[in-house]
Amino acid sequence: MPTTSEFERILRGAALRVTRPRVAVLSAVHAYPHADTESIIGVVRADLGEVSHQAVYDVLRALTTAGLVRRIQPSDSVARYEARVGDNHHHVVCRSCGLIADVDCAVGETPCLTASDDSGFSIDEAEVIYWGLCSGCSTASNS
Template sequence: MAPIFEAQLRAVSLRVTRPRLAVLATLRDHPHIDTETVLALVREELPAVSHQAVYDVLRALTDAGLIRRIQPPGGIARYESRVGDNHHHVVCRSCGVIADVDCAAGHAPCLTASDDHGFVIDEAEVVYWGDCPDCAARNSPTSEGIS
């Protein structure tokens, strides 16, 4: 998979470095993770990588459009490598797990605002909130009283 990541980096005029490759691989394998988790997973491959280096890589990759930073209201920033398709997210109110949600209409109707105020809109963020299946089962009235 490294040749694909190398090509992605070169396509946006970024140098190919081991930390950048490691962050891209980590986000491919673990979408929607926070900076500390990225750091911990990258350090499994590159033990000497600094905290600042990972922050710098995340910023550079986000600025280049290779990864996406998402931050649901009230939550911490998370990162994902799925970019360019204007997908949305569903967030569990109980445990904070995040999952991708494709547009239900089969296209991106959310990019057609009722009033765009003259903006050229290229992205919309929709966040659905609820309980994930595990939390819903734990929080259901039928699970309370069962030992």
């Protein structure tokens, strides 16, 4: 977990202004991977006191645009954010409880990037979501 000054450096490196809300949001995303926006707001407020949700939405968008965080949004879920970027990993989502876990790319480097027929698209990213049941829900449903 990077320190505050490291977060500042990360922000500057992305040509983003360093503000308290931004450092707090970036820190929260690092601390709580796959957290939804409301959770992040809660963490940031616990850290800084009152912060408008608008600011958090704004910061999350700025960080996402800058590529410092990744936004993931499985069907039937609100937007979630994570700080692991640039390593082409994917996610498993539990159909029952919504738990999300990271999964490294299955077949090596970035194989998923190659579609069999790209229909004329120039593809730059492949996003994979595995659906299933987490160990807890799986056990519960077998009983």
